[in-house]
Amino acid sequence: MLRLEAVEAGYGSSRVLCGVDLAIGPGEIITLLGRNGMGKTTTVRTILGLVRARAGCIRFRGRDVTGAPPHRIARLGIGLVPEGRRIFPNLTVLEQLIAVARPPREGRGWTVSRVLELFPALAERRHQRGRTLSGGEQQMLAIARALVLNPVLLILDEATEGLAPLVRREIWRALAALRREGLAMLLIDKHLERLLELADRHYVIEKGRIVWSGTGAAFRAEPGLRARYLGV
Amino acid sequence: MDPSLLLEQTLNGLQLGVMLFLLAAGLTLVFGIMDFINLAHGSFYMLGAYLTAWLVGWSEAFLPSLAGALVLTALVGLLVERLVARRLYAADHLYQVLATFGLILFFNELIRLLFGPQPIFLEPPAWLAGQLEIAGAPYPRIRIAIVLAGLMSGLLLWWLIGRTRLGMWIRAGADDRETIAALGVDIGLVFALVFALGAALAALAGAMAGTLVAVRIGMGEEILILTFVVIVIGGIGSVRGALVGALLVGLVDTYGRALLPDVLALVMERSVADAAGAAMASMAIYLLMAVVLALRPQGLLPARG
Numbered sequence: 001m002l003r004l005e006a007v008e009a010g011y012g013s014s015r016v017l018c019g020v021d022l023a024i025g026p027g028e029i030i031t032l033l034g035r036n037g038m039g040k041t042t043t044v045r046t047i048l049g050l051v052r053a054r055a056g057c058i059r060f061r062g063r064d065v066t067g068a069p070p071h072r073i074a075r076l077g078i079g080l081v082p083e084g085r086r087i088f089p090n091l092t093v094l095e096q097l098i099a100v101a102r103p104p105r106e107g108r109g110w111t112v113s114r115v116l117e118l119f120p121a122l123a124e125r126r127h128q129r130g131r132t133l134s135g136g137e138q139q140m141l142a143i144a145r146a147l148v149l150n151p152v153l154l155i156l157d158e159a160t161e162g163l164a165p166l167v168r169r170e171i172w173r174a175l176a177a178l179r180r181e182g183l184a185m186l187l188i189d190k191h192l193e194r195l196l197e198l199a200d201r202h203y204v205i206e207k208g209r210i211v212w213s214g215t216g217a218a219f220r221a222e223p224g225l226r227a228r229y230l231g232v
Numbered sequence: 233m234d235p236s237l238l239l240e241q242t243l244n245g246l247q248l249g250v251m252l253f254l255l256a257a258g259l260t261l262v263f264g265i266m267d268f269i270n271l272a273h274g275s276f277y278m279l280g281a282y283l284t285a286w287l288v289g290w291s292e293a294f295l296p297s298l299a300g301a302l303v304l305t306a307l308v309g310l311l312v313e314r315l316v317a318r319r320l321y322a323a324d325h326l327y328q329v330l331a332t333f334g335l336i337l338f339f340n341e342l343i344r345l346l347f348g349p350q351p352i353f354l355e356p357p358a359w360l361a362g363q364l365e366i367a368g369a370p371y372p373r374i375r376i377a378i379v380l381a382g383l384m385s386g387l388l389l390w391w392l393i394g395r396t397r398l399g400m401w402i403r404a405g406a407d408d409r410e411t412i413a414a415l416g417v418d419i420g421l422v423f424a425l426v427f428a429l430g431a432a433l434a435a436l437a438g439a440m441a442g443t444l445v446a447v448r449i450g451m452g453e454e455i456l457i458l459t460f461v462v463i464v465i466g467g468i469g470s471v472r473g474a475l476v477g478a479l480l481v482g483l484v485d486t487y488g489r490a491l492l493p494d495v496l497a498l499v500m501e502r503s504v505a506d507a508a509g510a511a512m513a514s515m516a517i518y519l520l521m522a523v524v525l526a527l528r529p530q531g532l533l534p535a536r537g
Contacts, residue, residue, distance in 0.1 A: 074416035088411070088412075091403055
């Protein structure tokens, strides 16, 4: 469904991605693992067209989207939950959802009222502005906002960072529910054990290159991986 | 002070205020959201006045001519956005100022070629001629109509920005244009629409001004300075701020010109008071701006809190 082939990208004169190969099938959940500064967020930003790919090819749902503008890539069916949440501070919860909502491609999709059922805490604050929400509520809103696009692929970049354990549990519960709906996901997160439970396959990125990929079982079978690439 | 004179000056101040608001709304949105300084915003004002006058001369029907002028100016705005502004959103402000200053010269020469160097006149429609009695004092109907039309445009804009999906995109784009684009909104198209809307509002202000004073080349540049004062006072990017700033500047300027000579005459000789009053009145709005900037550098009602 999504395939990156030898993608290179960077900022200014610095090259962050030096040939990333990665693939996600329909309904598949994959993770992107690696230490800070290895290119995880840049990979996500390049997929969405927020950073220009200098070489290589990105295909999504059978189309070449390399160099396409971000709004067109998103409309093809990618819901982004960006690093740092990036909630619009001056829009209410309801407005942020209405602004980006798109009709479902087929059958029962995500509507504003359905995402508010998934996150009851947001329903209570529907008329509050983004900047008045707590960190956990902002994170739920960022996920809800990506869902109402009715994507076929959800990308979550550090969706549990800086959240209290109880709120974190709430987010993992929601992701497990989305998994049951058959939504494909690309996850970036620090909580390795949770990722190993939830995801089908894992990619380890180092210095802008994928250095390992495989299933959760394969990852657990190679104890050296964690120390070498994740520093844990 | 005579209460009927005070009422008249208040209405004059409101009328200047709503015209400034129409200009400031577009300028502040473009400046606040796209971070683009458009010196040629005054050219849309001039175009609105010329196009309305030209269409009225041709069709003799005021409102359809006004509507036509607004549409034509919005199209010119779209063209300017596509050909000039879009290429300079990411550029330094200096380049934007240079390019849009060039546009001022271009539009002024274009008007000179099309309509000649002499000022032309825009007759208000017959149903807006004459006076209306307000609290026993006569007041020109056309000025009342300008105040009402300005306030109605303000309401419409408030609804558009506060209640519609386009308005949500505009506000979201002002907060974080990258994220709104990554969520599937064509922010380039939204910017173009805002630019065109701003041009149409400026054209409306120009047509209003044209019914009161002569329509002439350079009329846009004079009012543009006042408009920048308005958006700085109100808070850049904020339409509510533009409304408050515009009414404040309109009233302070009008009261200043009408009242300062009389107030000063209480403490000094009449002839000196008249001269000093006039000089101080033209400074009043800049003093207002200086005070506002000293107390609230972000403006009275900034877009981002």
